[in-house]
Amino acid sequence: MTGEHDDAPVIGVRPPRVSVEGFEGPLDLLLQLVEEKKLDILRVRLGDLASEYLDRVRAMGQLPAEEASAFLWLASRLVLLKARSLLPSLEPVPLEEDEVSEEELRARLLEYQAVRKRAQALGDRLRAGERAFHREGGTVELPPRGGDTDALAAAWSRVLTLAMRQRREELEVPPERYSVQQRTAEIEEIVQREGSVSFGTLLGEDPSLAFAIVTFISLLDLYRRAVIDLQQEELFGEILVVKKGKRDAERAGE
Amino acid sequence: MRSELANKVEAVLFVAEKPVSRSELARVVGATPRQLDAALGELRLAYEETGMRLQHDGDEWQIVTAPEMASYVASYLGADRLRVSPASLETLAVVAYRQPITRAEVEAVRGVNCDQTIYTLMSRRLIEERGRKEAPGRPILYGTTWEFLECFGLSSLDQLPTVLAPDGALPVSPEPA
Numbered sequence: 001m002t003g004e005h006d007d008a009p010v011i012g013v014r015p016p017r018v019s020v021e022g023f024e025g026p027l028d029l030l031l032q033l034v035e036e037k038k039l040d041i042l043r044v045r046l047g048d049l050a051s052e053y054l055d056r057v058r059a060m061g062q063l064p065a066e067e068a069s070a071f072l073w074l075a076s077r078l079v080l081l082k083a084r085s086l087l088p089s090l091e092p093v094p095l096e097e098d099e100v101s102e103e104e105l106r107a108r109l110l111e112y113q114a115v116r117k118r119a120q121a122l123g124d125r126l127r128a129g130e131r132a133f134h135r136e137g138g139t140v141e142l143p144p145r146g147g148d149t150d151a152l153a154a155a156w157s158r159v160l161t162l163a164m165r166q167r168r169e170e171l172e173v174p175p176e177r178y179s180v181q182q183r184t185a186e187i188e189e190i191v192q193r194e195g196s197v198s199f200g201t202l203l204g205e206d207p208s209l210a211f212a213i214v215t216f217i218s219l220l221d222l223y224r225r226a227v228i229d230l231q232q233e234e235l236f237g238e239i240l241v242v243k244k245g246k247r248d249a250e251r252a253g254e
Numbered sequence: 255m256r257s258e259l260a261n262k263v264e265a266v267l268f269v270a271e272k273p274v275s276r277s278e279l280a281r282v283v284g285a286t287p288r289q290l291d292a293a294l295g296e297l298r299l300a301y302e303e304t305g306m307r308l309q310h311d312g313d314e315w316q317i318v319t320a321p322e323m324a325s326y327v328a329s330y331l332g333a334d335r336l337r338v339s340p341a342s343l344e345t346l347a348v349v350a351y352r353q354p355i356t357r358a359e360v361e362a363v364r365g366v367n368c369d370q371t372i373y374t375l376m377s378r379r380l381i382e383e384r385g386r387k388e389a390p391g392r393p394i395l396y397g398t399t400w401e402f403l404e405c406f407g408l409s410s411l412d413q414l415p416t417v418l419a420p421d422g423a424l425p426v427s428p429e430p431a
Contacts, residue, residue: 024341025366070366111363118347119340121415122406126343129328129335130321130407132309135271136331 026074027112029056034109041109046102047082050075077105166209178214180221187218191228191243199239256300259285259293264317267297273314273400298409309409311400321407336378336405345371346380350402350414354384354395372396380405 023029033049033056034041057071081102190197202215219241222228231240262283267274280290294315298308301320309318319327327333338346345368348360361368375381384397398411408414 024344025364027365108365112365115344115347115363118351118415119343122347122350123340123343125406126336126338129324131324132307132318132321132404132407133327133331134316134318134404
């Protein structure tokens, strides 16, 4: 995760929030006052902070209207609390619908204070940079079953044999000539007769490279013309060349 | 000496690129939930002396690097340090400790509008939607993510730093305004 910008602006939502004079909203300002005066949130009469709160709000200068109303709402709340404490006879005046009592305000302040400490604790962790990482990407595609070292050795020796024979062919034997057309006809005949034949059988023992290529191209051609179908049960397994009609007939019989 | 089961669990978690659920772990190693919990506990202890940790979010488990090794891993990966503004940190703290929680509830605690910070935290994948609250308007509920745990080096939510109110109690929760 990268953090190139702190609080990147959101298009179309609202202008990026700027904390006003270092305060993250009205509760933050009130809490700051309480903490500056080293008062106990549980005991302080919040109304007593009304005039100082108002002074701070006045000193803030230009505020966006929406921000200002939040600060002013809390200011008026504090003034009311103060008025009530000065004139105890006003005490029984019932709270209005969306008003909060001093106790509620106190509770909010307490919780907000805890949140701020927690945020600080989280910030400390972040600054310490002690984070965790998990394993990232890069799955290796492997054949389904574990590698067989004997098979690997056998394959290598086949390659060597092939390479040696090819050299011999090049040096000694005049190259045989195969045509795809001729080979295609041969395979088609075999398939028509046998129904199915394995690719291995078609290649025969010890095929020369040219013969293998011609056979392979012939198979592709037959497949393209829908004369044959190709089946392979498992990865690297025997490839079965099947007469197209036969397999369809089998299917129908199932 | 670690148990065979703990080794099996470790091997599976080692190749996992994303958190693995308890139920899936139990299934692949062929253990009962109780046996699995014991094995996970065993592994967690065993990792304490290593460069790795066992991290979990609810029922999802994964092997991660130890937070103490962060600087080396970060320098290998070329990872940037995450920076979060104080305002976003406050919102994140409210969500982390009170999840799942709606935007209105976060705002009631902070006393300010939190659209912006929630958007920022969402786009950093530190918080995510956790369904809807069964209340008028069915507001979206938010909770912290797996990335949150990683970024703050917490092996689970139980490890959130404990901060108590001055009276020693966990803070009360006022109703959203």
